[in-house]
Amino acid sequence: MHPYRTHTCAALTAADVGSTVRLSGWVHRKRDHGGVLFIDLRDHYGMTQIVADEDSPALEVLDKLRVESVVTIDGEVKSRAESTINKNLPTGEIEVFARAITVQSRADELPLPVAGEQEYPEEIRLKYRFLDLRRETMHKNIVLRSQVISSLRRRMTDQGFLEYQTPILTASSPEGARDFLVPSRLHAGKFYALPQAPQMFKQMLMVSGFDRYFQIAPCFRDEDLRADRSLEFYQLDFEMSYVTQEDVFQALEPVLAGVFEEFSGGFTVTPAGEFPRIPYAEAMLKYGSDKPDLRNPLIISDVSSHFEQSGFGLFEKIVGSGGKVRVIPAPNTADKSRKFFDDMNNWARGEGFAGLGYVTRKGGEFGGPIAKNHGPERMEELYNELGLGPDDGLFFAAGKEKDAAKLAGAARTRVAEELGLIEQGCFKFCWIVDFPMFEYDEDLKKIDFSHNPFSMPQGEMEALETKDPLDILAWQYDIVCNGYELSSGAIRNHRPDIMYKAFEIAGYSQEEVDANFSGMINAFKFGAPPHGGSAPGIDRIVMLLAGEQAIREVIAFPMNQKGEDLMMQAPTVVSPKQLRELHIRTIEPPKATEAEKVRVDQIGD
Numbered sequence: 001m002h003p004y005r006t007h008t009c010a011a012l013t014a015a016d017v018g019s020t021v022r023l024s025g026w027v028h029r030k031r032d033h034g035g036v037l038f039i040d041l042r043d044h045y046g047m048t049q050i051v052a053d054e055d056s057p058a059l060e061v062l063d064k065l066r067v068e069s070v071v072t073i074d075g076e077v078k079s080r081a082e083s084t085i086n087k088n089l090p091t092g093e094i095e096v097f098a099r100a101i102t103v104q105s106r107a108d109e110l111p112l113p114v115a116g117e118q119e120y121p122e123e124i125r126l127k128y129r130f131l132d133l134r135r136e137t138m139h140k141n142i143v144l145r146s147q148v149i150s151s152l153r154r155r156m157t158d159q160g161f162l163e164y165q166t167p168i169l170t171a172s173s174p175e176g177a178r179d180f181l182v183p184s185r186l187h188a189g190k191f192y193a194l195p196q197a198p199q200m201f202k203q204m205l206m207v208s209g210f211d212r213y214f215q216i217a218p219c220f221r222d223e224d225l226r227a228d229r230s231l232e233f234y235q236l237d238f239e240m241s242y243v244t245q246e247d248v249f250q251a252l253e254p255v256l257a258g259v260f261e262e263f264s265g266g267f268t269v270t271p272a273g274e275f276p277r278i279p280y281a282e283a284m285l286k287y288g289s290d291k292p293d294l295r296n297p298l299i300i301s302d303v304s305s306h307f308e309q310s311g312f313g314l315f316e317k318i319v320g321s322g323g324k325v326r327v328i329p330a331p332n333t334a335d336k337s338r339k340f341f342d343d344m345n346n347w348a349r350g351e352g353f354a355g356l357g358y359v360t361r362k363g364g365e366f367g368g369p370i371a372k373n374h375g376p377e378r379m380e381e382l383y384n385e386l387g388l389g390p391d392d393g394l395f396f397a398a399g400k401e402k403d404a405a406k407l408a409g410a411a412r413t414r415v416a417e418e419l420g421l422i423e424q425g426c427f428k429f430c431w432i433v434d435f436p437m438f439e440y441d442e443d444l445k446k447i448d449f450s451h452n453p454f455s456m457p458q459g460e461m462e463a464l465e466t467k468d469p470l471d472i473l474a475w476q477y478d479i480v481c482n483g484y485e486l487s488s489g490a491i492r493n494h495r496p497d498i499m500y501k502a503f504e505i506a507g508y509s510q511e512e513v514d515a516n517f518s519g520m521i522n523a524f525k526f527g528a529p530p531h532g533g534s535a536p537g538i539d540r541i542v543m544l545l546a547g548e549q550a551i552r553e554v555i556a557f558p559m560n561q562k563g564e565d566l567m568m569q570a571p572t573v574v575s576p577k578q579l580r581e582l583h584i585r586t587i588e589p590p591k592a593t594e595a596e597k598v599r600v601d602q603i604g605d
Contacts, residue, residue: 010046058098166201194220239533288409293483334391357396489534
């Protein structure tokens with residue numbers, strides 16, 4: 001017999017009754033029924049009920065063991081009584097009578113429970129992540145992650161993509177987020193950088209003559225953490241040669257739709273070939289976001305023209321100075337009290353906005369200051385244009401165009417959540433396309449790239465030479481699912497002359513481009529094919545499929561919100577000897593004065 005197990009804890013069924021078996025696992029739960037001890041024994045695969053009574057030599061040992069101790073049980077498979085069958089468990093028809101026990105490892109008192117799904121402080125969960133991962137939901141999430149990655153790999157190779165690995169130690173890039181720097185021992189004063197993405201290397205592979213590349217790529221960005229973002233993450237990175245934007249879409253849609261259909265648990269999924277294409281400008285107008293949640297049926301409208309001459313002086317002033325007035329419908333809210341609308345206004349103020357105006361309507365009668373000042377006839381005209389009914393309310397977001405769009409987008413989500421309008425049980429995908437190539441940086445008072453500087457401008461050189469830079473669109477695209485951006489991508493700028501011109505518009509000289517992006521620009525001078533790609537985030541994909549709200553729930557060993565690994569105590573101080581070998585020294589940040597500490601405390605309050 002095998003020294004540890006003949007079966008896993010999910011394998012035994014009624015067909016095994018009468019067999020002598022050996023199982024190993026963790027003591028999940030203990031239940032003492034007056035001289036009869038029931039143990040749930042757990043391993044990676046599942047659970048088996050172990051029974052020990054006064055006739056079992058294992059009873060005394062099991063009785064003294066703490067939960068999460070690791071044991072090996074020899075015993076006989078028996079049928080459960082009809083009334084005790086657990087139909088929710090694959091092994092629910094049987095139990096194993098313990099004839100012998102070997103304690104492989106005794107557990108100390110636990111800092112957090114493994115059995116059950118109790119909420120527990122994140123600090124404790126991350127410090128004892130090895131225990132947290134034993135919990136059922138977390139364990140399933142990490143298994144799901146592995147299965148999703150395997151499925152992605154299979155679907156990519158089935159389409160003719162080949163997996164290649166790109167370097168982890170590379171050169172620092174001046175664009176994008178902050179790099180993680182790695183000091184070189186052999187080259188004093190010089191640093192490698194961990195890749196924010198394999199962007200340049202995958203483009204080099206296309207220049208090198210490889211046609212369809214992919215990899216499950218680790219990426220590193222030294223940026224502030226959020227629920228859907230981490231310092232290190234993985235993405236399905238891919239690139240293709242001789243393709244248009246539509247070719248990229250046709251390659252990726254079957255992969256994502258297929259994976260989501262495979263693991264969605266019955267949710268409906270936007271079919272491949274039917275992902276809507278939404279221009280960036282339209283997305284910002286209708287949804288107030290470039291990552292719209294299409295489960296939300298509410299559509300934002302621009303009603304600025306209605307307030308160019310209005311009795312409501314505030315909006316007239318905003319529109320007159322070049323601002324915008326955007327509205328979000330609140331359907332069937334005649335039964336809502338004034339408090340519902342006031343609470344929305346207070347919420348907007350709490351989010352840092354000046355406020356969220358509103359109009360109420362009940363049985364065709366308008367209410368609220370905006371309606372009173374704008375007048376019932378003009379309100380009727382506005383409602384008819386929007387197709388609103390006699391019991392629909394309306395919220396107003398006004399200000400500079402970007403501010404109005406941002407507030408309207410946030411309010412659209414909030415209103416839909418409050419009214420229970422967001423469709424459940426589905427994954428809705430869309431592409432956001434036609435991003436502006438450039439934008440005006442108000443702080444630097446200059447034109448700069450708005451998205452990805454290495455994208456091909458629509459219209460190529462002619463557009464760069466003849467159009468207002470702020471009117472030039474790029475072959476850039478994002479793929480979005482249920483309000484989460486899964487990936488950015490682009491058809492790349494593969495021509496040095498167009499790249500130099502694009503960077504010139506953004507204020508960079510040819511010498512600066514050559515210095516900062518020498519590897520790429522030099523490669524393009526020796527014949528580069530048109531190419532493009534994308535890189536959907538693995539962590540966000542699994543987060544959505546698992547129904548979680550934070551990627552930390554689908555990463556085996558994540559960091560906390562401060563970028564700390566509480567389990568391994570990283571980052572940590574290194575020895576002076578290590579620093580000397582790397583030719584570097586550390587400088588402590590200046591300590592705050594008492595007055596500065598007081599100011600920080602006041603800001604925090």
